[in-house]
Each structure stands twice: as structure tokens, then as C-alpha cells.
Amino acid sequence: MPDDRITLGHGSGGLLTHELVRDVFRRALANPLLDPLDDGALLPDPGGPLALTTDGFVVSPLEFAGGNIGSLAINGTVNDLAVSGAHPRYIALAAILEEGLERALLERIVQSAAKAARAAGVVVVTGDTKVVERGKGDGVYLTTTGVGPLRAGFPRTDRGPEPGDVVLVSGPVGDHGAVILATRSGVSLETTLESDCAPVTDLVDALFAVDAVPLFLRDPTRGGLATLLCDLAEHGGCEVAVQEAQVPIRTATSTLCDIVGVDPLHLACEGRVVAVVSADRANAALDAWHGLPSGAQAQSIGELREAPAPRVVLHTRYGGARTLLRPTAELLPRIC
Amino acid sequence: MSDPFGPFRDPERLRGLTERLHRLTSERPLTFMHVCGTHENAIGRFGIRSLLPPWLRVIAGPGCPVCVCPPAEIDAAVRLATDHSVILATFGDMLRVPGRISLAQARARGADVRVVRGVHDAVRLAVDHPERQVVMLAVGFETTACTTAAAVLAGPPGNFSMILAHRLIPPAMHALLGLPALRLDGFLLPGHATAVTGTVDYETFATVSGLPASVAGFEPVDILWGLERLATLAVHGEVEVANAYARAVRPAGNLRAQQATDKAFEPMDAAWRGLGVIPASGLALRAPYHKLDALARFGLTLDPDLPECLPGCQCGSVMVGLTEPEVCPLFDKSCTPTSPRGPCMVSQEGTCHSRYVYRERRDA
């Protein structure tokens, strides 16, 4: 009968560790590359350049509407590879567990990671498990490292983003951040919202399929769309002119932001892509996205313009315009 | 009212109001002051100033209760958290405003500081942790004061107490009349504070000051409607208080909320950070509720000698509308939201913070 909670013994490297890895991790994640449970996974020759990415996941709460830390970790790393222009292939998963973590919760997290990996077409090929004393870890911390072969022709070598290029977003922004914020804002906020946590590989594939190879490609995670657009302006040394009315935001996200007093453009997404494409490919790119369930609400939100210094200008739906900056503070509910 | 927001955010209605405002003519430039951090935020967020005719200027007054909270009260809260191991409950805005140090800094050093959305959540902390003392740093204007009063009257548990730092707006407005350098032509009044207090005190103020005023809500259409009505009064030399937020504000206000405030608290002379003491501008617990006074319970006195702003900071002048943030030599140079030099830049509803984040572009 397995223990119903993780103990320090599970991290000692002995029998308990072996059984935990076998019964929780390998059972859920099973694949030929993982199954030997060796110190390292032996990967086939990629035949070309690779992209490599790593991320730590410390989300609290561990489980939220639309996912948990497991699906978040897999999709987060898949998406970093996808927007780097790679085909996501192999993931390494390191878990730091806190003594006292409910085993059932760990199983849900790992099963969710496994399901996300299958949906994203990747395999978890190696991993590590450690246990820290109660009070020294927030339940579970995950680190995922991913690798995959680069597509040909990306990043583009002919030019970077420049005035005239169009900015596209694949769907409503801020849903993941809103779901986490709702849980953490200190009141019982029940929403119909779910995190947008999902792989973006098919959205990236679609751009290449219609020859709309992006000049700039990112996913708006921490810091939200505002941070991404500021990065874009600096990268291109130009102005990013955004039409506020064109930015897709779900009503529930917008209302939550009104209540808590934060800007939805500062909230993280975990399943969206922002792509800058040349004006002549914008319609084809949008059509391609609209043909995918994950891109049904894709929009063109702005364009790049000449400017003496990099800046992001938000044109409000009321005819005014203001500079959009990176978020300056920890997100907190306001009183006044 | 299937959509309480939508119609008051309608760009078409806004365009109509803007055109109507532009058709007013004024012989001289007019300056209106609002006294509400939420108004400044909304004006910035919706780009309202770029829609106004050139003869109309809207400036910010002492409308941010976080900015005007004296460092002494914050310092007392920090001392309670660090030296007396209380659970210190605070609104999020207050976290980074310094006394000697800020509550955020105290938390980083191990103090148990918790952000709450309202005083009721702080009371719930006290109920959930009967073995700990819970103290609420209660800041805010009349809008928030009535909620604190409700919590007082509901009879919180014995391990709950509060540092009362509420402030009242009409006394501050009267104090502004004593600044000869301030030339104003009218006031935009805070729609949510007046939903609680009603407009009687502001009618008195209009008579005393000879200046018109208009209550306004916080959506773009609400703000423009408030400004349009105020400008019409000012241009025609009429001294009245118009109500452009009738769906939320009745002349008598919310009597139940006023009664709660009056039962729990009495007015007292109070210090405003950067402005000095303003008579009858703060609230103190009435005798039956003295046991909820955290300062008395823990034997603390307020330190009157804490510096209010760092050298060079002009928040005091910004808060009374004598200096625009952009004119302050520190603004956007050594004073930014990530390295603020004064409360107006720390608080998300501070005038300088709003102006930094929502910088309007007239050339775009």
C-alpha cells in the first residue's frame, strides 16, 4: 500500500525513490526513451541545429481551472521551443517535492503532464526527483528542459521586423494570469474562465505552411502582452502601434481586471502566440489561424511604424493614444 | 441594465459628448480639479485629456488616500508587525509606501503582512487565527471609512484591532481655498465617495468657494459628461453642484452607510502627508469602540518626526495641484515606479504614478 504522502525517504535515492519514479512518473509518462530509467536519455541524431530551452515552474496554486503545474510545465517548454522556431521533441523533467505533499496530488500533476506531452507530440525522456523538508518548498516545483530540431529558414536572415509589418495575436489575452489572480486575490472569485494553457505548435506550423514566416515570434507569458510588445519595439528599434479595440480579451478576464484593478495586458498567457508578419502575408496568416480551434479568435492588433526611439503606443478606443509600458509592480488589488 | 459598463464606455456617445464640449466657448482658460485618484487613473487610462478642448485643463488634487497617509501611521503598522508579531492586514496599495521602511520591506524581513481586499477579510483572519492578534491598517476616504465602520459595528473578535487612518475630502477642499497660488474654476467630484456621503457638504463648499462642481462617475462617458456639465456651469458663471452620476449618487447619499460611519467614528483633526494638519479631516473611534484602537492596545504612540518625503520630492505640491508631475525635476529621471522618491509615485493611484504609466501622446 503506497504512502498517501511524500516523505523524505522518497528523495533518498533508495527503494522508495525507485518505487515512486516507477509507479508515478514512468507509469504515466511511459515511452521507450524513458523506460530504461538510466541517468541520461540516448537521443537519435537530430541531423541539424537544435533549440534548447529550460524553465522553472513555481505556480501557486498547484491546480487551477484549465490545468495544473504539470500541464503548465510541459506546455511552457513546448511553447518556448515552438516560438524559437523548433519542432518540440524531447523533455527532461526535474521535480522538487515538499515533504507532506499528497501522493494523489502528485499523481494528478504527473498524469496531467503526461497528457499534455501526448497532446503536444513530445516525450519526457529523463528526469529527477528530490524531496525537501516540510516548509522548504511550496508543494511542488518543476523544471523542464526541452530540445528540438530547428526549422529551416528560421529565424529569418533576410531582415528583422520593420515599419509596415503587422502584429498578430492568436487569441484572447490574459486568461491564465486572470485565473491565477482570481485564486490569489483574497476573495472567493468564481469565474467561468479557464487558463489558456495549451501547446502553440500548430499555430506556428500554420504560419510556415502559408509562407508567412514571422519576423518576430513570441508567446506572451510573464508580464503579459505589454511586456512582449515592449520587447518587440526594442528588438525592431521602432514604434509598435496597437489598436486597443482590436486586442481580444474575454469579458470575464476584463471584468476580473476591473474588480481587482490590474491591466489585462499585464497578465500572462500560456497558450497564445504573437507573430509579426509582413503586411502582404497578414491575411493568409490570419486565415490559417482561424482554421485552427486554438486560433479561432486570432486578430491583427497593430503595426510597426518609424519612430525616433523604440516605443509602444496604445490607441484607445476613445480616440486618444498613450504610451504602453512594461508592468512596474507586483500585481496587487487596489482599494482606491 | 443588462450591461452596467457597456453604454458608459460607448465610443459613439463619447464622441458626441466630446463634440458638445468643444462647441462650448470660454473667454478664458478654465482649470478644474478632481480629488480622486481613481479619476486620475481613469482619465489617464482612457486618454481623456487628449480629447479636451485647448481651453480646458483638468488637474489632480489630494485624491489618493494612500499618498496622504502620514508616515507615522505606516511606521506604527510596521512596528506592530515586526515587534509585536501581529498579523498586519493592509490594502495592497499601502505595501510599498514607506514609514521608516515599508510594509513590503517588513514582510521581506519576516513580518506577517497580509494583503486584503477589504476590512471584512481582516476580521475573518482574526476569526481564523484566534491565537494571533490581527491589526488592520484602515486607510481610505469616506467610501472606505463606511466599510470599516460596518466591521466595527458588527462586533469583531477580541483579537482584532485597527490603526484608523481614514481621511475626509471636503475639509481638504476647504484647505485648498487657503492656497492663493491655486487658481481653480471648478471641481469634479468623486462619484463613489458621494454615493456614500451625498452632495450636501459639497453644496456648502460651492457656496463658500463660489466655484461650481459636478459629481462624475468613472467610465469615459461619465467623466466627459461630468466635465461637460461642469464646463457649462463655469462658462455661464453658475455656482451649483451638478450630478452627472445620478444612477449611483442621490443628493442624500447612502444614509445607512453615513449612520454607520457616524456611530463608529467621530471627526478629528488629522495630518495629511505633505499637507500638514487639516481640521476635522480624520476619523477616530468613538468611546464604545476604543478597545479596537491598536495603538492603545499595544501601547504605541505615533512618531511625529518622520520625514514625509525624500529630499527634492515635490509630492506635497503635486497633491494640491500646484505642480504637475511632469514639471517635477525628479519625475521620470530619478523618480519612477520602480525607484520612487515619494508617495505619489509609489501608489498606483498617486498622481505621479498615473501620469508616468498613462503618458498621453498627442502626436500619435
Next chain:
Amino acid sequence: MCLAIPMQLTDIDGAQGTVNTGGVSCDVRLDLVETPRVGDYVLVHAGYAIAVLDEDEAAETLALLTEMGVLDNEAPA
């Protein structure tokens, strides 16, 4: 001067209630409003309902603004 949001009362339980707008619902304290009814729109500030919105006044204001817009389009002010 305070962030307050109009939300619709969906449930009342003594001095406590539930409000909802745009797919978001939360708890609210009702100590400060007289005879609130399910279906009322209330202004929610710091977890308390501080006023009940008057739907007739809202409709009247909107009608007035619309009328002004129409009149102004037809003739100079």
C-alpha cells in the same frame, strides 16, 4: 475616489450576498445597503456593497445623452 464596480446581486444570505458581472462572481457584504433585492445592481467597494444603482436613472441619463447627440447633429448648439 475608490475603485468600485457595479455588479448584480444573485444571492442574499443575511448580511452576506453573491454578486456577478461578466462571468465573474464573488462574495459581498450587504451591511451598508437597505433592503437589497436579488437582481439589483450594487456598487462593490472593498468587499462591501456601498450603493444600489438606480436603473431608471441610468436609462434616463443614456436617453438624455443620446438625445443630445441627435439634437446636436441636427442643429448647432
